[in-house]
Amino acid sequence: xxxxxxxxxxxxxxxxxxxxxxxxxxxxxxxxxxxxxxxxxxxxxxxxxxxxxxxxxxxxxxxxxxxxxxxxxxxxxxxxxxxxxxxxxxxxxxxxxxxxxxxxxxxxxxxxxxxxxxxxxxxxxxxxxxxxxxxxxxxxxxxxxxxxxxxxxxxxxxxxxxxxxxxxxxxxxxxxxxxxxxxxxxxxxxxxxxxxxxxxxxxxxxxxxxxxxxxxxxxxxxxxxxxxxxxxxxxxxxxxxxxxxxxxxxxxxxxxxxxxxxxxxxxxxxxxxxxxxxxxxxxxxxxxxxxxxxxxxxxxxxxxxxxxxxxxx
Amino acid sequence: xxxxxxxxxxxxxxxxxxxxxxxxxxxxxxxxxxxxxxxxxxxxxxxxxxxxxxxxxxxxxxxxxxxxxxxxxxxxxxxxxxxxxxxxxxxxxxxxxxxxxxxxxxxxxxxxxxxxxxxxxxxxxxxxxxxxxxxxxxxxxxxxxxxxxxxxxxxxxxxxxxxxxxxxxxxxxxxxxxxxxxxxxxxxxxxxxxxxxxxxxxxxxxxxxxxxxxxxxxxxxxxxxxxxxxxxxxxxxxxxxxxxxxxxxxxxxxxxxxxxxxxxxxxxxxxxxxxxxxxxxxxxxxxxxxxxxxxxxxxxxxxxxxxxxxxxxxx
Numbered sequence: 001x002x003x004x005x006x007x008x009x010x011x012x013x014x015x016x017x018x019x020x021x022x023x024x025x026x027x028x029x030x031x032x033x034x035x036x037x038x039x040x041x042x043x044x045x046x047x048x049x050x051x052x053x054x055x056x057x058x059x060x061x062x063x064x065x066x067x068x069x070x071x072x073x074x075x076x077x078x079x080x081x082x083x084x085x086x087x088x089x090x091x092x093x094x095x096x097x098x099x100x101x102x103x104x105x106x107x108x109x110x111x112x113x114x115x116x117x118x119x120x121x122x123x124x125x126x127x128x129x130x131x132x133x134x135x136x137x138x139x140x141x142x143x144x145x146x147x148x149x150x151x152x153x154x155x156x157x158x159x160x161x162x163x164x165x166x167x168x169x170x171x172x173x174x175x176x177x178x179x180x181x182x183x184x185x186x187x188x189x190x191x192x193x194x195x196x197x198x199x200x201x202x203x204x205x206x207x208x209x210x211x212x213x214x215x216x217x218x219x220x221x222x223x224x225x226x227x228x229x230x231x232x233x234x235x236x237x238x239x240x241x242x243x244x245x246x247x248x249x250x251x252x253x254x255x256x257x258x259x260x261x262x263x264x265x266x267x268x269x270x271x272x273x274x275x276x277x278x279x280x281x282x283x284x285x286x287x288x289x290x291x292x293x294x295x296x297x298x299x300x301x302x303x304x305x306x307x308x309x310x311x312x313x
Numbered sequence: 314x315x316x317x318x319x320x321x322x323x324x325x326x327x328x329x330x331x332x333x334x335x336x337x338x339x340x341x342x343x344x345x346x347x348x349x350x351x352x353x354x355x356x357x358x359x360x361x362x363x364x365x366x367x368x369x370x371x372x373x374x375x376x377x378x379x380x381x382x383x384x385x386x387x388x389x390x391x392x393x394x395x396x397x398x399x400x401x402x403x404x405x406x407x408x409x410x411x412x413x414x415x416x417x418x419x420x421x422x423x424x425x426x427x428x429x430x431x432x433x434x435x436x437x438x439x440x441x442x443x444x445x446x447x448x449x450x451x452x453x454x455x456x457x458x459x460x461x462x463x464x465x466x467x468x469x470x471x472x473x474x475x476x477x478x479x480x481x482x483x484x485x486x487x488x489x490x491x492x493x494x495x496x497x498x499x500x501x502x503x504x505x506x507x508x509x510x511x512x513x514x515x516x517x518x519x520x521x522x523x524x525x526x527x528x529x530x531x532x533x534x535x536x537x538x539x540x541x542x543x544x545x546x547x548x549x550x551x552x553x554x555x556x557x558x559x560x561x562x563x564x565x566x567x568x569x570x571x572x573x574x575x576x577x578x579x580x581x582x583x584x585x586x587x588x589x590x591x592x593x594x595x596x597x598x599x600x601x602x603x604x605x606x607x608x609x610x611x612x613x614x615x616x617x618x619x620x621x622x623x624x625x626x627x628x
Contacts, residue, residue, distance in 0.1 A: 009430040018432035024424060025441045028502060032444060034467055035456050047465045049480075125350045132346035136339055144351070153611055154358070155563040157587045158604035161597060162361035162368070165375065185357035188350055217342055248451035248566035249584075253592060267455035267570055277459055284452050295447045299440045303510050306446075 035288070038281035046277045061278030063087045065104050065269060065286075069096040104283055107265040111287075113176055114261055115244040118183035122240045123233060125184070126191030131221055133192070134199040135207075152189045156249040164254060174258045182250055187240040194239070194305060198232025199225065235301035238294055245291065262287050362608075369602035376595040389602035399603075401578065402586040408493055409500070409568075409582060410561050414554055416501045421508025422550065426542075428509070429516045439513075443506045450503065454570035457499050461485040461571075486572050492580050496568050500561065508553040515549030516542070548626045555618055562611055583607055 009017070038046050040057040069091055072080070080097065083089040091098055132138060163182065164173070172178030202225060210220040226233075252264040266283045270276060295302070369389055373382045393399055424442065428435050445453070460468045464481035473480035485495040519541065527537045565584040568574070574581035574589075581589075587607065591600035 013430050014432040017427040017430035018434070021424060021427050021432070021435065021438050021442075024420075025438045028506075029441055029444060030467070031453075031457070031460060031502070032448075034460065035453075038459070049464050049470075051465065051467050051470050125353065128346035129350040132343045136343035136346075138343055138347060144347070150612075153559055153615060154362070155565070155584050155587070155604070155607055155611070157565060157584050157591065158365065158608055159358065159361045161375075161591050161601055161604065162364035163357065164592075165364070166361060181353070182357060185353050188354060192350060217339055242447060246449035246451075248449065248570075252451075253588075263449050263451040263566075266452050275459075280459075281456065284456055287452055288448050291447050291449075292444055295444055296440055299436075299443070302443065303514055306507060306510070 032288075032292075035281050036285050038278055039285045041278050041281075043276065043278055046281075058090075060090055061276075061282035062286075063090055063098075064276055064279035065283040066102055067091075067098045068100050068102050070099045071096055102269075103265065104262075104269070107260055107262045108286070110176070110259055111245060111261040111263075114179045114183060114259065115241050117176065117180040118187065118244045119237050119240045121180060121184045122187045122191050123237050126188055126195050126236070127226070127229070127233060128221075129188075129192050130195035130199050131225060133196050135204070152186075156186075157253070160250060160253045163250075167254060174255045174260075176259050179251070179255060179259050179261075182254070183244040183247065186247075186250075187243055190243070190305075191236050191240055194236045195229070195232060197304070198229050198236075202228045231301075235298060235305060238298055238301075239305040242291055242294065365601045365604050368598050369605050371598040373598045374595050375597045385598070389599045390606065392599065393603055393606060398578070399586070402581050402583050405493065405578075405580055406562065406564075406582045409496060409564065409580075410558065412494075412497045413500045413504070413561055414557055416497065417505045417508045417557060418550065418554065420501070421505045421553070422512045422546070424505070424509045425512035425516055428513055439509075442509065445503045446506045448503075450567035451570050453503065454499060454567040457571055458486060461495060463487075487576055489576055489579050492572050492576055496571055496580055499571060500564070500567060503567070504557060504560075508550075508557065511549050511553040511556075512546060515546040518549075519545050544628075548622065551618075551622045551625060555615065555622065558618070559611060559615060562607075 037055075039061045040059070041052070041055055042058050042060055045052050045055045067087070072095065074095070077092070077095065077097070083092045088098055133141060133144075138144065167173040167178050170178075172181070206224050206228070207220040210224045211217070215223070246263065247261070248263045251261045255261070255264070262283070266280060266287060269280050269283055298305075370384055370386060371382050372385050372389075374380065428439055457468075460466050461484070463469055463484045466480070466485075468485065469480040469483065472478060472483075483491060485491050485498075523541055523545075524537060527541060532540070563584060564582055565588070568580060568582055569585055569588075572580045574585045578586075587600060587603050590596050590603060
């Protein structure tokens, strides 16, 4: 009791708190670990009872998620001769041959194109709008800002009906451009709000100095404000990217063959006999791990992004 | 130093752009900057909304584009409000909404309170707890159907291990009594960290001097908790509830992948029900009226709530 302080928790309190929090954390990441582990199991290991904690890892799930396979009879298999590649060999022992690539790579590419495309567009539009809201007298400023925020309250399915009709008549259904525009519009509210907060924090004096030095307003924005807002822009960008990456409702309603992203696709992965869980888990792992890495890198900026900038710290 | 780097940037600006921009007043620039965002939001958010309202008074069906569209007045609205199935859907949504919020607030606040004890390594563990929230609800929801499988599912195995029940004796997503809880559990697992983060920000915003003063006045720990901690965290907590409320009222992806609204229609939340009407039965006019009703509900509830929130903040 020598260094007693009312605000510093005691050592015992810290221990109890630590044990409880770590216990919760371990339980909460168990499903995620299970996804990653299932990706490396054989189908029979994946559905074993009791659930297997220790198993011989295999990349069969990963091979399955990228390929389609057909079952052949023994005679047909023997007629084919020896498998030529390591992945051929892997599926051959189940009596299957690889008949072609699956659509996973394509869906994943769509996710990347639409995710990055909408993020770039959203950041460009959002930054200039946020700058204007932050520095200029815009008529009806508060109303416009509230209007921008309120667009986020709509259930996606409710707006999907007219967007579906609109896209159909404009020829935008199931195209990358259509999805990029849509995700940009959905994310724009978040990005304008967040970026306005970041730009508000940059002292006006820097720009004034540049203006006195003979720069135009646009140059002052481009050369002085933008570099200083870089961190804010980067963390906003990651939030837009994660949203577009995870979005499901619009993707499942408005895309089918051409521009479908990974989230509607991964649950439809099925094997030769029923749902192929290792393949689903492998696809999910490839899809989720980038977000986990971003989350860990971004942890300092997390709160501001997910609360629309309502909580600043 | 600043001047020289500004000079370098200025030289790098294309002459065409620089020339065109020089003549612009602040006012013109403001409009130039704001207009693209407003136009895009009008086109993709407001225009569709007005279109929805218009469609809601008709009997239009997307799958019959050549049929004559008739104006039916308020018939769609009256049909929806008197439909017993829709009230069941609303009940399912209410059950989901209330229980997820209650559980997330309790667990989220408790975790934030514990993390705020600043034990060593609390940063790392906070990040780990946050992970589920950042992932795709559809992909994760789909995988939870695997965890929920009788016998082979990890969830059933864990429950069996802890309670001694037979893991194959119950099916979380196949049983009418358990399915509403299955979606509550996954949503709580996913979104408790959100409430936790906001509470943590609230707890950290309380200046230590308040506790020191209370200690001088010999207020007990218990009393300090109820008269300092809770009132000061309350605005943050209410904000978290607002966000979770709006999000879960819109809930679609996670639940559609988990249960698809089943078994029967016991977990058919309003968004899922709306999707069925609009994109499976193709009753476009009817679904539009449904969308408008949902919309007014969220807006109305949210604005009442925000008023209450502002009152708490002012106290």
